[in-house]
Amino acid sequence: MKALSLNGVTKAFGGLVAVNDVTLGVEAGSIHGLIGPNGAGKTTLFSLITGFYRPTAGRVELNGEDVTPLSTSLRARKGLVRTFQGTVLFPDQTVAQNIANGLLAIGRGSWSDWFIESSAYKHAQQEEVEKLLTFSRLTDLRNASARDLSHGQQRVLGIAIALAAAPKVLLLDEPFTGMTASEKDRLVEMLQDIRKNGTTIVLVEHDMRTVMRLCDVITVLNFGRVLTEGTPEHVRRHPEVMSAYLGTTA
Ligand SMILES: Nc1ncnc2c1ncn2[C@@H]1O[C@H](COP(=O)(O)OP(=O)(O)OP(=O)(O)O)[C@@H](O)[C@H]1O
Ligand SMILES: [Mg+2]
Missing domain, CATH: 3.40.50.300 (P-loop containing nucleotide triphosphate hydrolases)
Known part of the structure:
Protein backbone atom coordinates (compact mmCIF):
# COMPACT_ATOMS: atom_id res chain seq x y z
CA MET A 1 0.00 0.00 0.00
CA LEU A 80 1.72 14.55 6.89
CA VAL A 81 4.53 16.35 8.71
CA ARG A 82 7.84 17.85 7.60
CA THR A 83 11.02 19.23 9.08
CA PHE A 84 12.84 22.09 7.39
CA GLN A 85 16.24 22.26 5.74
CA GLY A 86 17.31 24.80 8.41
CA THR A 87 16.29 23.91 11.98
CA VAL A 88 13.31 25.83 13.33
CA LEU A 89 13.33 26.08 17.16
CA PHE A 90 12.53 28.46 19.96
CA PRO A 91 16.18 29.12 20.86
CA ASP A 92 15.60 30.65 24.32
CA GLN A 93 13.35 27.86 25.53
CA THR A 94 14.49 24.56 26.97
CA VAL A 95 14.51 21.31 25.07
CA ALA A 96 11.46 20.09 27.03
CA GLN A 97 9.56 23.36 26.39
CA ASN A 98 10.27 23.11 22.67
CA ILE A 99 8.73 19.63 22.57
CA ALA A 100 5.77 20.79 24.68
CA ASN A 101 5.24 23.62 22.15
CA GLY A 102 5.15 21.03 19.38
CA LEU A 103 2.39 19.17 21.22
CA LEU A 104 0.49 22.38 21.89
CA ALA A 105 0.69 23.40 18.23
CA ILE A 106 -1.18 20.22 17.36
CA GLY A 107 -3.67 20.48 20.22
CA ARG A 108 -4.63 24.10 19.51
CA GLY A 109 -6.19 23.24 16.19
CA SER A 110 -8.45 20.46 17.39
CA TRP A 111 -9.20 21.03 21.08
CA SER A 112 -10.78 23.92 22.91
CA ASP A 113 -8.77 26.18 25.22
CA TRP A 114 -10.49 25.00 28.42
CA PHE A 115 -9.29 21.47 27.71
CA ILE A 116 -5.73 22.58 27.03
CA GLU A 117 -5.74 24.49 30.33
CA SER A 118 -7.07 21.47 32.27
CA SER A 119 -4.82 19.45 34.58
CA ALA A 120 -5.76 16.18 32.83
CA TYR A 121 -4.43 17.58 29.57
CA LYS A 122 -1.29 18.97 31.21
CA HIS A 123 -0.57 15.61 32.81
CA ALA A 124 -1.03 13.75 29.52
CA GLN A 125 1.15 16.33 27.83
CA GLN A 126 3.96 15.89 30.38
CA GLU A 127 3.92 12.15 29.82
CA GLU A 128 4.12 12.68 26.09
CA VAL A 129 7.06 15.10 26.51
CA GLU A 130 8.87 12.46 28.63
CA LYS A 131 8.26 9.78 26.00
CA LEU A 132 9.59 12.01 23.22
CA LEU A 133 12.64 13.03 25.29
CA THR A 134 13.46 9.37 25.92
CA PHE A 135 12.82 8.33 22.33
CA SER A 136 15.08 11.05 20.94
CA ARG A 137 17.68 10.51 23.69
CA LEU A 138 17.45 14.13 24.81
CA THR A 139 16.43 13.44 28.42
CA ASP A 140 19.79 14.57 29.85
CA LEU A 141 19.46 17.84 27.94
CA ARG A 142 15.83 18.53 28.89
CA ASN A 143 16.64 21.73 30.82
CA ALA A 144 19.25 23.06 28.39
CA SER A 145 18.31 26.04 26.22
CA ALA A 146 17.82 24.96 22.61
CA ARG A 147 20.44 27.54 21.55
CA ASP A 148 23.11 25.78 23.66
CA LEU A 149 22.70 22.43 21.91
CA SER A 150 25.17 21.30 19.28
CA HIS A 151 24.02 21.66 15.69
CA GLY A 152 23.37 17.91 15.53
CA GLN A 153 21.37 17.93 18.77
CA GLN A 154 19.27 20.84 17.47
CA ARG A 155 18.41 18.79 14.40
CA VAL A 156 17.36 15.85 16.56
CA LEU A 157 15.21 18.24 18.61
CA GLY A 158 13.62 19.44 15.35
CA ILE A 159 12.68 15.84 14.60
CA ALA A 160 11.36 15.30 18.15
CA ILE A 161 9.12 18.36 17.66
CA ALA A 162 7.87 16.89 14.37
CA LEU A 163 7.18 13.58 16.16
CA ALA A 164 4.97 15.47 18.62
CA ALA A 165 2.53 15.76 15.72
CA ALA A 166 2.30 11.92 15.56
N1 LIG B 1 9.98 30.33 -4.29
C1 LIG B 1 10.71 30.17 -5.39
N2 LIG B 1 10.65 31.08 -6.41
C2 LIG B 1 11.39 30.91 -7.53
N3 LIG B 1 12.22 29.88 -7.74
C3 LIG B 1 12.35 28.95 -6.76
C4 LIG B 1 11.62 29.04 -5.54
N4 LIG B 1 11.92 27.99 -4.76
C5 LIG B 1 12.81 27.26 -5.44
N5 LIG B 1 13.07 27.84 -6.65
C6 LIG B 1 13.96 27.30 -7.70
O1 LIG B 1 13.50 25.99 -8.00
C7 LIG B 1 14.61 25.11 -8.21
C8 LIG B 1 14.53 23.96 -7.23
O2 LIG B 1 14.85 24.44 -5.93
P1 LIG B 1 14.78 23.51 -4.64
O3 LIG B 1 15.07 24.37 -3.47
O4 LIG B 1 13.53 22.74 -4.64
O5 LIG B 1 16.01 22.52 -4.90
P2 LIG B 1 16.66 21.41 -3.97
O6 LIG B 1 16.69 20.15 -4.78
O7 LIG B 1 15.98 21.39 -2.65
O8 LIG B 1 18.16 21.95 -3.81
P3 LIG B 1 19.21 21.84 -2.58
O9 LIG B 1 19.78 20.45 -2.69
O10 LIG B 1 20.22 22.88 -2.88
O11 LIG B 1 18.46 22.06 -1.30
C9 LIG B 1 15.86 25.96 -8.08
O12 LIG B 1 16.23 26.38 -9.37
C10 LIG B 1 15.40 27.12 -7.23
O13 LIG B 1 16.16 28.28 -7.51
MG1 LIG C 1 16.60 21.73 -0.76
Whole structure:
Protein backbone atom coordinates (compact mmCIF):
# COMPACT_ATOMS: atom_id res chain seq x y z
CA MET A 1 0.00 0.00 0.00
CA LYS A 2 1.18 3.50 -0.82
CA ALA A 3 1.32 5.93 2.08
CA LEU A 4 1.96 8.77 -0.34
CA SER A 5 1.38 9.02 -4.10
CA LEU A 6 2.30 11.85 -6.42
CA ASN A 7 0.73 11.96 -9.83
CA GLY A 8 2.08 14.31 -12.49
CA VAL A 9 3.04 16.92 -9.88
CA THR A 10 4.40 20.10 -11.48
CA LYS A 11 5.41 23.48 -10.07
CA ALA A 12 6.45 26.43 -12.20
CA PHE A 13 7.89 29.65 -10.77
CA GLY A 14 7.35 31.98 -13.70
CA GLY A 15 9.33 30.41 -16.53
CA LEU A 16 11.27 28.02 -14.28
CA VAL A 17 9.71 24.58 -13.88
CA ALA A 18 11.19 23.55 -10.52
CA VAL A 19 9.20 20.28 -10.34
CA ASN A 20 8.21 18.75 -13.65
CA ASP A 21 5.57 16.02 -13.99
CA VAL A 22 6.74 13.97 -10.99
CA THR A 23 4.93 10.67 -10.44
CA LEU A 24 6.04 8.46 -7.58
CA GLY A 25 4.70 6.23 -4.84
CA VAL A 26 6.03 5.85 -1.30
CA GLU A 27 5.34 2.42 0.18
CA ALA A 28 3.77 2.48 3.66
CA GLY A 29 6.36 1.65 6.32
CA SER A 30 9.33 2.36 4.07
CA ILE A 31 12.21 4.81 4.24
CA HIS A 32 12.13 6.44 0.82
CA GLY A 33 15.08 8.56 -0.26
CA LEU A 34 14.80 11.61 -2.51
CA ILE A 35 18.15 12.70 -3.89
CA GLY A 36 19.49 14.89 -6.66
CA PRO A 37 21.90 17.75 -7.24
CA ASN A 38 21.40 21.25 -5.76
CA GLY A 39 18.36 22.89 -7.31
CA ALA A 40 16.89 19.57 -8.52
CA GLY A 41 13.54 20.43 -6.89
CA LYS A 42 13.64 18.30 -3.72
CA THR A 43 12.64 20.98 -1.22
CA THR A 44 10.03 22.35 -3.64
CA LEU A 45 8.57 18.85 -3.90
CA PHE A 46 8.33 18.69 -0.08
CA SER A 47 6.49 22.03 -0.13
CA LEU A 48 4.07 20.62 -2.70
CA ILE A 49 3.51 17.44 -0.69
CA THR A 50 2.76 19.38 2.51
CA GLY A 51 0.62 22.02 0.79
CA PHE A 52 2.94 24.97 1.36
CA TYR A 53 2.80 25.36 -2.44
CA ARG A 54 -0.11 24.55 -4.71
CA PRO A 55 0.97 22.51 -7.74
CA THR A 56 0.67 24.03 -11.20
CA ALA A 57 -0.60 20.59 -12.19
CA GLY A 58 -0.94 17.14 -10.64
CA ARG A 59 -2.26 15.42 -7.54
CA VAL A 60 -0.98 14.45 -4.07
CA GLU A 61 -2.59 11.48 -2.30
CA LEU A 62 -2.14 10.47 1.34
CA ASN A 63 -3.18 6.86 1.97
CA GLY A 64 -5.25 6.96 -1.22
CA GLU A 65 -7.02 10.21 -0.31
CA ASP A 66 -6.60 13.20 -2.62
CA VAL A 67 -5.19 15.93 -0.32
CA THR A 68 -4.24 18.37 -3.11
CA PRO A 69 -6.95 20.91 -2.18
CA LEU A 70 -6.17 20.76 1.57
CA SER A 71 -4.21 23.33 3.59
CA THR A 72 -0.87 22.56 5.25
CA SER A 73 -2.49 22.35 8.70
CA LEU A 74 -5.24 19.98 7.54
CA ARG A 75 -2.62 17.75 5.94
CA ALA A 76 -0.57 17.86 9.16
CA ARG A 77 -3.63 16.74 11.11
CA LYS A 78 -3.95 13.82 8.70
CA GLY A 79 -0.37 12.86 9.56
CA LEU A 80 1.72 14.55 6.89
CA VAL A 81 4.53 16.35 8.71
CA ARG A 82 7.84 17.85 7.60
CA THR A 83 11.02 19.23 9.08
CA PHE A 84 12.84 22.09 7.39
CA GLN A 85 16.24 22.26 5.74
CA GLY A 86 17.31 24.80 8.41
CA THR A 87 16.29 23.91 11.98
CA VAL A 88 13.31 25.83 13.33
CA LEU A 89 13.33 26.08 17.16
CA PHE A 90 12.53 28.46 19.96
CA PRO A 91 16.18 29.12 20.86
CA ASP A 92 15.60 30.65 24.32
CA GLN A 93 13.35 27.86 25.53
CA THR A 94 14.49 24.56 26.97
CA VAL A 95 14.51 21.31 25.07
CA ALA A 96 11.46 20.09 27.03
CA GLN A 97 9.56 23.36 26.39
CA ASN A 98 10.27 23.11 22.67
CA ILE A 99 8.73 19.63 22.57
CA ALA A 100 5.77 20.79 24.68
CA ASN A 101 5.24 23.62 22.15
CA GLY A 102 5.15 21.03 19.38
CA LEU A 103 2.39 19.17 21.22
CA LEU A 104 0.49 22.38 21.89
CA ALA A 105 0.69 23.40 18.23
CA ILE A 106 -1.18 20.22 17.36
CA GLY A 107 -3.67 20.48 20.22
CA ARG A 108 -4.63 24.10 19.51
CA GLY A 109 -6.19 23.24 16.19
CA SER A 110 -8.45 20.46 17.39
CA TRP A 111 -9.20 21.03 21.08
CA SER A 112 -10.78 23.92 22.91
CA ASP A 113 -8.77 26.18 25.22
CA TRP A 114 -10.49 25.00 28.42
CA PHE A 115 -9.29 21.47 27.71
CA ILE A 116 -5.73 22.58 27.03
CA GLU A 117 -5.74 24.49 30.33
CA SER A 118 -7.07 21.47 32.27
CA SER A 119 -4.82 19.45 34.58
CA ALA A 120 -5.76 16.18 32.83
CA TYR A 121 -4.43 17.58 29.57
CA LYS A 122 -1.29 18.97 31.21
CA HIS A 123 -0.57 15.61 32.81
CA ALA A 124 -1.03 13.75 29.52
CA GLN A 125 1.15 16.33 27.83
CA GLN A 126 3.96 15.89 30.38
CA GLU A 127 3.92 12.15 29.82
CA GLU A 128 4.12 12.68 26.09
CA VAL A 129 7.06 15.10 26.51
CA GLU A 130 8.87 12.46 28.63
CA LYS A 131 8.26 9.78 26.00
CA LEU A 132 9.59 12.01 23.22
CA LEU A 133 12.64 13.03 25.29
CA THR A 134 13.46 9.37 25.92
CA PHE A 135 12.82 8.33 22.33
CA SER A 136 15.08 11.05 20.94
CA ARG A 137 17.68 10.51 23.69
CA LEU A 138 17.45 14.13 24.81
CA THR A 139 16.43 13.44 28.42
CA ASP A 140 19.79 14.57 29.85
CA LEU A 141 19.46 17.84 27.94
CA ARG A 142 15.83 18.53 28.89
CA ASN A 143 16.64 21.73 30.82
CA ALA A 144 19.25 23.06 28.39
CA SER A 145 18.31 26.04 26.22
CA ALA A 146 17.82 24.96 22.61
CA ARG A 147 20.44 27.54 21.55
CA ASP A 148 23.11 25.78 23.66
CA LEU A 149 22.70 22.43 21.91
CA SER A 150 25.17 21.30 19.28
CA HIS A 151 24.02 21.66 15.69
CA GLY A 152 23.37 17.91 15.53
CA GLN A 153 21.37 17.93 18.77
CA GLN A 154 19.27 20.84 17.47
CA ARG A 155 18.41 18.79 14.40
CA VAL A 156 17.36 15.85 16.56
CA LEU A 157 15.21 18.24 18.61
CA GLY A 158 13.62 19.44 15.35
CA ILE A 159 12.68 15.84 14.60
CA ALA A 160 11.36 15.30 18.15
CA ILE A 161 9.12 18.36 17.66
CA ALA A 162 7.87 16.89 14.37
CA LEU A 163 7.18 13.58 16.16
CA ALA A 164 4.97 15.47 18.62
CA ALA A 165 2.53 15.76 15.72
CA ALA A 166 2.30 11.92 15.56
CA PRO A 167 3.16 11.80 11.86
CA LYS A 168 2.07 8.95 9.61
CA VAL A 169 4.39 10.25 6.90
CA LEU A 170 7.43 12.21 8.05
CA LEU A 171 9.34 14.31 5.51
CA LEU A 172 12.92 15.11 6.52
CA ASP A 173 14.91 17.71 4.56
CA GLU A 174 18.66 17.10 4.94
CA PRO A 175 18.56 16.07 8.62
CA PHE A 176 22.17 14.83 8.61
CA THR A 177 23.74 18.12 7.48
CA GLY A 178 26.54 19.28 9.78
CA MET A 179 26.42 16.21 12.03
CA THR A 180 29.46 14.42 13.41
CA ALA A 181 29.91 10.73 12.54
CA SER A 182 28.57 9.59 15.92
CA GLU A 183 25.58 11.97 15.70
CA LYS A 184 24.84 10.48 12.27
CA ASP A 185 24.96 6.94 13.66
CA ARG A 186 22.54 7.89 16.41
CA LEU A 187 20.13 9.58 13.98
CA VAL A 188 20.24 6.53 11.69
CA GLU A 189 19.10 4.41 14.66
CA MET A 190 16.43 6.95 15.59
CA LEU A 191 15.00 6.97 12.06
CA GLN A 192 14.94 3.17 12.04
CA ASP A 193 13.06 3.27 15.35
CA ILE A 194 10.59 5.83 13.96
CA ARG A 195 9.93 3.51 11.04
CA LYS A 196 9.52 0.51 13.39
CA ASN A 197 6.82 2.49 15.18
CA GLY A 198 4.90 2.59 11.91
CA THR A 199 5.80 5.99 10.47
CA THR A 200 6.73 6.17 6.79
CA ILE A 201 9.77 8.38 6.14
CA VAL A 202 10.70 10.40 3.07
CA LEU A 203 14.31 11.53 3.33
CA VAL A 204 16.00 14.28 1.32
CA GLU A 205 19.71 13.96 1.94
CA HIS A 206 23.02 14.73 0.24
CA ASP A 207 25.07 12.36 2.41
CA MET A 208 25.17 9.37 0.04
CA ARG A 209 26.60 6.83 2.48
CA THR A 210 23.76 7.51 4.89
CA VAL A 211 21.10 7.50 2.14
CA MET A 212 22.38 4.20 0.78
CA ARG A 213 22.37 2.52 4.18
CA LEU A 214 18.98 3.79 5.33
CA CYS A 215 16.67 3.80 2.33
CA ASP A 216 14.61 0.95 0.88
CA VAL A 217 13.90 2.87 -2.33
CA ILE A 218 15.49 6.00 -3.73
CA THR A 219 14.05 8.44 -6.27
CA VAL A 220 16.60 10.59 -8.11
CA LEU A 221 15.46 14.03 -9.23
CA ASN A 222 17.31 16.09 -11.80
CA PHE A 223 16.08 19.41 -13.22
CA GLY A 224 12.72 18.80 -11.54
CA ARG A 225 12.15 15.42 -13.21
CA VAL A 226 12.50 11.84 -12.00
CA LEU A 227 15.78 10.57 -13.44
CA THR A 228 15.42 7.07 -12.03
CA GLU A 229 14.02 5.18 -9.05
CA GLY A 230 14.95 1.91 -7.39
CA THR A 231 16.96 0.20 -4.68
CA PRO A 232 20.17 1.82 -3.41
CA GLU A 233 22.06 -0.74 -5.50
CA HIS A 234 20.13 0.24 -8.65
CA VAL A 235 20.79 3.93 -8.07
CA ARG A 236 24.46 3.36 -7.27
CA ARG A 237 24.95 1.55 -10.59
CA HIS A 238 22.85 3.91 -12.72
CA PRO A 239 25.25 5.65 -15.11
CA GLU A 240 23.23 8.91 -15.39
CA VAL A 241 23.05 9.46 -11.65
CA MET A 242 26.76 10.17 -11.28
CA SER A 243 26.79 12.42 -14.35
CA ALA A 244 23.78 14.35 -12.97
CA TYR A 245 25.79 15.07 -9.80
CA LEU A 246 28.82 16.02 -11.86
CA GLY A 247 26.62 18.38 -13.88
CA THR A 248 27.13 16.69 -17.24
CA THR A 249 23.53 15.54 -17.80
CA ALA A 250 21.24 18.09 -19.42
N1 LIG B 1 9.98 30.33 -4.29
C1 LIG B 1 10.71 30.17 -5.39
N2 LIG B 1 10.65 31.08 -6.41
C2 LIG B 1 11.39 30.91 -7.53
N3 LIG B 1 12.22 29.88 -7.74
C3 LIG B 1 12.35 28.95 -6.76
C4 LIG B 1 11.62 29.04 -5.54
N4 LIG B 1 11.92 27.99 -4.76
C5 LIG B 1 12.81 27.26 -5.44
N5 LIG B 1 13.07 27.84 -6.65
C6 LIG B 1 13.96 27.30 -7.70
O1 LIG B 1 13.50 25.99 -8.00
C7 LIG B 1 14.61 25.11 -8.21
C8 LIG B 1 14.53 23.96 -7.23
O2 LIG B 1 14.85 24.44 -5.93
P1 LIG B 1 14.78 23.51 -4.64
O3 LIG B 1 15.07 24.37 -3.47
O4 LIG B 1 13.53 22.74 -4.64
O5 LIG B 1 16.01 22.52 -4.90
P2 LIG B 1 16.66 21.41 -3.97
O6 LIG B 1 16.69 20.15 -4.78
O7 LIG B 1 15.98 21.39 -2.65
O8 LIG B 1 18.16 21.95 -3.81
P3 LIG B 1 19.21 21.84 -2.58
O9 LIG B 1 19.78 20.45 -2.69
O10 LIG B 1 20.22 22.88 -2.88
O11 LIG B 1 18.46 22.06 -1.30
C9 LIG B 1 15.86 25.96 -8.08
O12 LIG B 1 16.23 26.38 -9.37
C10 LIG B 1 15.40 27.12 -7.23
O13 LIG B 1 16.16 28.28 -7.51
MG1 LIG C 1 16.60 21.73 -0.76
